[in-house]
Structures are given as C-alpha cells and as structure tokens.
Amino acid sequence: MSFFQVEGLSLQFGGLKAVDNVSFDVARGEIFTIIGPNGAGKTSIFNLISRLYDPTAGKLFFEGRDITDVPPHQIARLGIARTFQNIELFENATMLANLLVGRHCHATTHLWQEMLFLPKVRAAEKAHRRKVEEVIEFLDLQAYRDKLIAGLPYGVRKVVEVARALCSEPKLILLDEPSSGLNVEETDDMSFWIRDIKNELGITVLMVEHDMTLVNRVSDRVLALNYGKVLASGTPPEVQAHPDVIAAYLGA
Amino acid sequence: MRFIFKTDYDQDIRILKHSGYLWSYGLLLLILLAVPFLVGNYLQSQIVFVFIYAIVGVALMILTGFTGQASLGHAAFLAIGAYTAGFMQLHGVPFFVYFPLAALLAGGIGALVGFPALRLHGIYLVIATIAFASIVEEVLARWEDVTNGNEGMRVRTLDLFGLPLPRDGAGFYYLCLAVLIGVILMSLNLLRSPTGRAFVAIRDSETAGKSMGIDLAGYKVKSFAISAGITGLAGALFAHKMTFISPEMFTLLLSIEFIMVIIIGGAFGLHGAVFGAIFMVMVDPFLTALKDDVPTTIASIGQSLGMAQSAADQLHDTMSRIGSAAGLKGAIYGLIIMMFIAFEPYGLYGRWLKVKLFFQLFPLYKRATFKRQKTYVKSERNR
Numbered sequence: 356m357s358f359f360q361v362e363g364l365s366l367q368f369g370g371l372k373a374v375d376n377v378s379f380d381v382a383r384g385e386i387f388t389i390i391g392p393n394g395a396g397k398t399s400i401f402n403l404i405s406r407l408y409d410p411t412a413g414k415l416f417f418e419g420r421d422i423t424d425v426p427p428h429q430i431a432r433l434g435i436a437r438t439f440q441n442i443e444l445f446e447n448a449t450m451l452a453n454l455l456v457g458r459h460c461h462a463t464t465h466l467w468q469e470m471l472f473l474p475k476v477r478a479a480e481k482a483h484r485r486k487v488e489e490v491i492e493f494l495d496l497q498a499y500r501d502k503l504i505a506g507l508p509y510g511v512r513k514v515v516e517v518a519r520a521l522c523s524e525p526k527l528i529l530l531d532e533p534s535s536g537l538n539v540e541e542t543d544d545m546s547f548w549i550r551d552i553k554n555e556l557g558i559t560v561l562m563v564e565h566d567m568t569l570v571n572r573v574s575d576r577v578l579a580l581n582y583g584k585v586l587a588s589g590t591p592p593e594v595q596a597h598p599d600v601i602a603a604y605l606g607a
Numbered sequence: 608m609r610f611i612f613k614t615d616y617d618q619d620i621r622i623l624k625h626s627g628y629l630w631s632y633g634l635l636l637l638i639l640l641a642v643p644f645l646v647g648n649y650l651q652s653q654i655v656f657v658f659i660y661a662i663v664g665v666a667l668m669i670l671t672g673f674t675g676q677a678s679l680g681h682a683a684f685l686a687i688g689a690y691t692a693g694f695m696q697l698h699g700v701p702f703f704v705y706f707p708l709a710a711l712l713a714g715g716i717g718a719l720v721g722f723p724a725l726r727l728h729g730i731y732l733v734i735a736t737i738a739f740a741s742i743v744e745e746v747l748a749r750w751e752d753v754t755n756g757n758e759g760m761r762v763r764t765l766d767l768f769g770l771p772l773p774r775d776g777a778g779f780y781y782l783c784l785a786v787l788i789g790v791i792l793m794s795l796n797l798l799r800s801p802t803g804r805a806f807v808a809i810r811d812s813e814t815a816g817k818s819m820g821i822d823l824a825g826y827k828v829k830s831f832a833i834s835a836g837i838t839g840l841a842g843a844l845f846a847h848k849m850t851f852i853s854p855e856m857f858t859l860l861l862s863i864e865f866i867m868v869i870i871i872g873g874a875f876g877l878h879g880a881v882f883g884a885i886f887m888v889m890v891d892p893f894l895t896a897l898k899d900d901v902p903t904t905i906a907s908i909g910q911s912l913g914m915a916q917s918a919a920d921q922l923h924d925t926m927s928r929i930g931s932a933a934g935l936k937g938a939i940y941g942l943i944i945m946m947f948i949a950f951e952p953y954g955l956y957g958r959w960l961k962v963k964l965f966f967q968l969f970p971l972y973k974r975a976t977f978k979r980q981k982t983y984v985k986s987e988r989n990r
Contacts, residue, residue, distance in 0.1 A: 358705060405818050431820030438761075443815035447875070448807050453621070456808045460820030466829065469800035470793045476800055484616045523819065561769035 358383040358490040358559060359527055366399055366583075373399040376413070381527070385459035386553055386560040386570040388570050392582035392596070392603055399441055399495035399583075401539055404561075406430050406438050417527070424585045431460040433530070434526035440535065440563075445457050446505045453504060454490060457522030458483040490521045491558075494548060508539045517548065528552065530562040534569050542569055567595070579603070610965070615747030616793040622795050639784055643777035646952075651716050651780060654886045655848060658783040658866020659841050661686040664880030666788050666837035666870040672867070672874040673798065674830040675810030676724050679862045680736030683743035684835040686857035687713045688842020693852055702767050709843040710836040721828035740862055762846045783844055790837050791877055797833070803964075806830055813902055860937055867940060871947050873954025877981045894939060902926035953977070 357380040367373040374396045382388045388461075389397045402408045402417060406427040415422050417433060426435065436457070445453050461483070464476045491497055494514055499507060504515065513536065520528050533549065534542040546569050552558050564570050570591060572579060576595040579586040586596035594600055611618070611625055623629050643651055657772035663681060688709040695705035707790045711724060723735050765772040765779060797803045802914050805826045810815035817823055846852050852927060864887055872883025906923035910916070927934070957977070966974045 383882065426822075427817045428820050428822040431818065436723040439815065439819050444816075445808050445811035445815070447811055448804075452804055452807065454802050456816070456819050456821070459801055459805060459808075464800060466797075466802055469802050470796055472796035472800065476796075479616075480620055480800065481616050484619070503862065519819070 356519075357381065358418060359561070360416040361400070361404075362416070363405060364415070365409055365411045366396070366403055367411040372583050374403065374410075377580070377583070377585055379585070379588060380579050381559060381561055382559060383559055384553065385548065385575040386562065386573050388562045388564055388574040388577045388591075389580060390438075390567075390570060390577060391477075391586075395580040396438045396582060396583040397532055401437060401531050401563060403484065404430075404529060405435065410547065415469060431523050431525075434524075435461075435529065436520035436521050436523045436525035436527075437529035438531055438533065440531040442509075442512050442516055444504045444512055444516060444519070445578075447503065449501050450499045450502055450507070451487065451501065453515060453519050454487045456481055457487060457490075457519040460523050471601075482586070483492075483562045486524070487522055490518050493521070493551070494518045509536050510538070511539060513545075517545075520559075527559045527561060530560060530564075532563055532565060534566045535562060536583065542566060545569070545574050615674075615709035616947050617913045620799060620967075620976050621911075622792075640781075643780050651777075652775060653758075653888055653892070655780055655783050656788045656883045658780075659848065660865075660868055660884035660888055661847050662787050662790050662844070664872060664884045665839050665877055666765045666786075666834040666841070667792050667865050668874065668877055668880045669794055669797070669806065669837070670830050670834035672869055672876075672879070673803065673974070674806040674827065676827060676830060677729070677733045677866075678736040678774035678831075678834070679733050679859065680720065680743075680863045681838050682857040682859070682861035683740040684717060684838035684853070685845060685861070686711045686743055686747060686852075687716060687835075689849075689857075690747060690754055690842075691839070691847045692843035693760045694838030696763060696766075700956065702765060706840065706843050710839040711854070711947035713839025714832040716838030718828050718832035720835070721831030724831060725824050726829050737859060737862075744854050744857060747857070757854060757918075759851055762850050762852060763825060764850075765847040772847075774850055776968060779847065783848075786840060786979070788842060789905040790840065794837075794877055796964035802826070802829065813868075838842075860940075863940060867944055869954075870944055871951065871954055874956075876956055877955065878959070879954050879956040882959070884956060890943070892935065898930040899925075902930060933976055 359437065360380040363377050364377045365372065366373055367497040368466075377396075378402065386407070389400065391397050397409065403410050406422075406425060410423065413423075420433075422430065422433065439444065442555065445456060448456075451574070464473075464479050468476050472568075491500070496514065496518055499511060501514070504512060507515065512585075513533065517528075517530065517533065520530075533545050537545060549560060549562070549569075550573055553560055560573075562574070574591050577591050579594050579600045581599065581603040586603060587594045587601040589597075609625065609627070613619065618624070623632065641652060663685060666684075667681055672721075681806070691709040691712050692705055695708065698701075700708075711905065720736065720739050724732055727735055748757050750756075762875065763844055765782070767778075767782070770778070772782060798806075805816065805821045807820065808821055809823060809830075813823055849856070868883035869879060870883070871886050872879030872881065901925045905926050906919045909922050910919045914922070919942050947954060953960075961977060
C-alpha cells in the first residue's frame, strides 16, 4: 500500500460532476502536482482530502489507513496540512499567533490547566514556540513575527500560509497554487522552498499549480485533470506531451 | 519610544510585557484599593456596577470579540446567575458554594445555547440568542415556586464565611474587584494558550481553523460555556448588589447594554471591556441628569431670548415629555452605537492606543497609521 492513495474519488454537486472517478497514489517523499484548466476539479480534490467536502463515492487512504470518514479537524493530527488558494490566514492576529495555531494539533493541555496557566502549559507553549521559530528560520520570516497579517503584503502572506502548514509538522503537505499572485522572484523562492520541504524536511508534497515552469522545476510526477476526469499522469514531460492534455489547454 | 529587546520566549508569554506596566497597573490597583476610603457612597456604588459590567464585558469579549460569535442573550445568563444565587441563599446554601454553582449552571446552559451556534452565523445567531433570552425571561416569570414570578425575589445580604458584606460596604466592593481581577487573569491565561488561539482562529477563518485541527463544534461550545459561566458569576454579584431581582430587569435592553460595553470599549482586547463598562455605567446618571436639566435650561434660554412666560412653560413641558418618553433610552443607546461604529470603530480602547502611540512617536505620528485597508481576496466559499 502506498503512502497516500485516492481510489475512485467522485464529488457531485447536483448534476455537476466536479470530481469524476479520480484515482492516483503519491509515494512517500515525492512532489506530486495536479494540473488542469480552471474548474477542472483540482481544489475540489484538495477539499475532499482535507475533508471539507464529503465524497459522493470513492476512498482516501493515508499510510494504509482509510481516512474517508475522519472528521476534518482530525486530518491535521494524522499529519496532513494544507494551504489555500485564496489565503485563509487569521487576519486580525499576529503572524506568531497564526503559526502557533498551526501547532494546535499537537496541543496537549486541558482547558482548566490553561485557565490557571500551570507550569505545564508554559512549558508546552515554549516547546511550540521553539518549533515555530524553526519554521520562521526555514522560511525567512523573522521580520514579521509581531506584525498583524492584515498589514502584510500578499507575497508574504502566501509564505506565512506555507509556514503555518509546516508548523503542524505534517507528513504530507497540500499546497493549493503556491505561486498564484507571486512575482517571478517570489515564485523562484517558492520553488526552492518546495524542494527544501521535500529534501530537508522530508515532507511529501501534493500540489495544485498553474505555473508550468514551477511545475517542471519541482515535480516528480504530474496528474492532469479536466472536467473532473484524469487525462494523463506521469513525469512532467510525459504529461505535457500527452495529446489529451494539449487538447484540453489549447482546444482541439 | 521603548524598544524591547527580546532574548527569551518567556517575554512573549508573560502578561506584563515590561516593567513599565508593573508600575502603571500597580498604581491602578493601589488607587482601586484605596477607593472606599476616598470617595462617597454613591461613587463607590457606581464603581461596583462598573466592576459587574466589566465582568460581563470580559465574558462577552471572549465570545464576541475573540470567538466572533455574537450574542444578545447575555442578560439571560446574568439572570440565571442572579436567580441561582437568590434561590440557593434562601435555602441556606453558603456563598462559597452557590457562587461557583451560579457559574456552573449558567455555563452549562451556555453550552446548550452553543450548539445552535454550530450551524448559525452572524445575524441568525443573534436572533437565536434573543429567542433564548426571551425563553429564560418567560421561565423566570412563570416558574413561581422557584423565582417568585413577576413579584420578584428579595436577596439577603451576602454572607462570606459568617462575615456579612452589605451591598454598599467596602467588603462587597473588594469582593467584586477581586472577582473582576480573577476573571481578567483567567481570560488572559486562556488567550495566551491553545484554546484562546483556537477562538481567534474560529473568528477569522473557520475553514482554515478546521484544517489546522481545530474542532469547531467543541471550541464554539467551550466559548459559549466560558462566557456564560463568567456572566453567571457577575449575575450572583448583581443579585446581591440590587438586593431585589425580578424578570423585567433582565430584558433585551440589558443584553444590548452588554453588547454596547464591548462595542464602545473596543471589541479587540480585554481593556475594551473595562473601558466600555465605565462608559455604560457613567452614561446612565448622565442621561438622567440631562432629562432633569435640559428642559429647564432650554426654557430659560427661550425666556432670555424674549419668549413669553407661558410659551416658555409650554416649551419646558414639551421637552420634559420628550425626556420621559418610553424607549428614549434605547433610542439614545442606538444612536451612541451607530456613532461609535461610524466614527470610532476601535472604541475607547482604540482611541486610548492611538493617543498613547501619538505621544510615543511624537512628532512622527501619522494620521493614516490606523487606517484600515480593504482586502478583496477572502473567500467565503468553504463555510
């Protein structure tokens, strides 16, 4: 059984099949990219994986465990973290607070202990903070610790979202269009970081991306979708040369 | 301008961020401790009301300011606390037992109210809490065996371990102060731990919160329960302060007053609850004074402008009739809320911070520092 596996996944909104019988599997330690035109169902697949949507049919397996019925808030505890296409940060909190929320799935203290702020809570807080600082160091976010997210530029927010996902120490990270809205330099940085996430932190990356340069540079394998159906999968050059993919993008 | 050089994670965890706060809050505490010896009975009594309102303000701040769940039902939680205290005292239960029980009961019922909040957002949640409050009001009026119905209930003098604390005494003042400080410290502790951050996460993005491992249902219910529990504590104190409680004291208008406490104070920090409480308690005698003085003043202005005595009397009558019209208080409250939302959205605490920053940065303060930027990237699709 592979590291992460999607089997016959379907999602239907009324008469619309957003995801139609999609199957793929991701091996431990690879960068797997999903591409496809707008409305192909890429983000829907992410929302299915993070259990924001319930699939109409199909199964999800993570490390051999069936996670199709796991409630959404337990997904993070299993080791799957994600970012969002349109940035879902906690706007009116500082960056540190945002990253510490990323540590939430590792929280062990109880409500009454926190009300009294017992030494145990303080120790846990410091341990969380230490981990957060590692991520800040990794993504070069030192300058923004006490800044409110609402005041940060778009490019930085995008990185903060990745940082928040990394703070939960995931085994699998889902990146929903990490380069959307970024300029060329920021996209370059992002591609280095994505490779570092894989190589240095040993985290498997599942990514949705439109920027084909970035896709070619970092992906080990690519899956192309259109109208919720799988068109092709394989290495980036294979997929790009596939006639169905060319037809989907350029029109046949 | 003070620059804090951070060398330790404890510096970010600590409640008093630097030694300056130790001095200012220490001084404030000393003044508050000295109040019973310095001011008259009336002012001391008003300050006790500030404490009680501030306790409710802190409760509502946790729920509305930090978790983002609006409630117009907090008068009901106050009533539950007040009646628990009154009823239990009548049956000989000592204060140190019924005081925490008032919090537990209100908190338990608050948790039940939290369940609809799992599905309701914004205005719908507000309506649900109003409905809950009217149910409680009705129950209090009808359940005569326990609450004595519309005739109301007498609450005897508070008795703490055999020590009577009369409502106007220094002892009662210190008790309310201690409860307020305790509640604030507890809330600060909560806000610097995972639970407090989970509340903020729910306020700002439920979708992201869910994906970060926050159990929305659990934390919303927790937030409601904590908020209602704290309000229950305030209710018990309120009962002893009023010495008489009846269902018509816990109406929608009181809930609106509580919401005003946090809107006027500034719904983004616990300071706001205290500032708002001061404002709300002080605005009432101010309005009463206005009601008494404004007609006379206007009439005498009219007279000095050459108005006939009879016309001036008529003007006086008209003005005092307007002044004592039913619902005028609500209308004025509404006006105050609107003015604050339009012109001072960060409330009194926000103004305080702006003035403080002005002096810290002088002469470099820029007016646009607090200008709010609109962002258009937020998605609401996954709600």
